[in-house]
Amino acid sequence: MGQGARSRRAQADDGELGAAVARAQQGDEAAFAVAYRIVQPGLLGYLRGLVGEDAEDVASDAWLEIARDLDRFQGDGAGFRGWTATIARHRALDHLRRRRVRPRQAALDPDVLDLPAPHSTHDQALESLSTEQALRLVRTLPQDQAEAVLLRVVVGLDGPAAARVLGKRPGAVRTAAHRGLKRLARRLGAEDAGGGVTDEPPRALGESK
The missing domain is CATH 1.10.10.10 (Winged helix-like DNA-binding domain superfamily/Winged helix DNA-binding domain)
Structure with a gap:
């Protein structure tokens, strides 16, 4: 799927996502599940690119932190998408440090x-x-x-x-x-x-x- 199409789909979901996050912050567990359903596919794909087959484990760690700190989040659906990506990236980098492997760049012409x-x-x-x-x-x-x-x-x-x-x-x-x-x-x-x-x-x- 192209960048433009993917971005349009994300933007279309952001209204529903923002509403779900607001309800989840009030203690609505079903709303948190909706937010998870919207965000998880893209987040998991991002993590697969960072840590490969360990992506699901890292995503689980990230979601534990997201759930724990949900009350601290302020923003709309698009903001939540970026906030969760930041948390997931930090957990991925922690994972790579624990493996003592430095991210490398592919040698391309x-x-x-x-x-x-x-x-x-x-x-x-x-x-x-x-x-x-x-x-x-x-x-x-x-x-x-x-x-x-x-x-x-x-x-x-x-x-x-x-x-x-x-x-x-x-x-x-x-x-x-x-x-x-x-x-x-x-x-x-x-x-x-x-x-x-x-x-x-x-x-x-x-x-x-």
């Missing part, structure tokens, strides 16, 4: 950025990917680009919200997402042509070679 994409738009490239294929390709990106793409496309955050999660300037996140999507389009074209660019097994962003 910088000239790839200057090659023409095989599709007319990044959205068209991503819309042709299955979820697992998309995550597998995202894991081959440098970490800053991978996180920017995951937050924008998978979690559904806008540029400023993604920047707050990453502690970076919105312009830097937009640039990283753009370059990441361009690389994905190029790699998708290489796969379609049988180039074998992504033959290495899927890995988490924090995994070492």
Whole structure:
């Protein structure tokens, strides 16, 4: 699914999400379950890109913290999406530190950025990917680009919200997402042509070679 389509779907859910969070803060457990249902798929996809097969365990830790600190949250549905992504990212980084593995960047030819994409738009490239294929390709990106793409496309955050999660300037996140999507389009074209660019097994962003 493309970045634009994913963002529109997230925005459509944000009204329901904000209402559910407000009710959950008043003690409505069913409303908390609604908020979980809306947020969890994107959050889990983001964590799969960060920690791989440990994503569900890290997500469980994140949701324990989200539930514990829910009364402290102030904001709307979009704000809640960003708040939960920040918590999940902190738990993922803690997990990687416990494994004593430093996040690494994939060694890609910088000239790839200057090659023409095989599709007319990044959205068209991503819309042709299955979820697992998309995550597998995202894991081959440098970490800053991978996180920017995951937050924008998978979690559904806008540029400023993604920047707050990453502690970076919105312009830097937009640039990283753009370059990441361009690389994905190029790699998708290489796969379609049988180039074998992504033959290495899927890995988490924090995994070492």
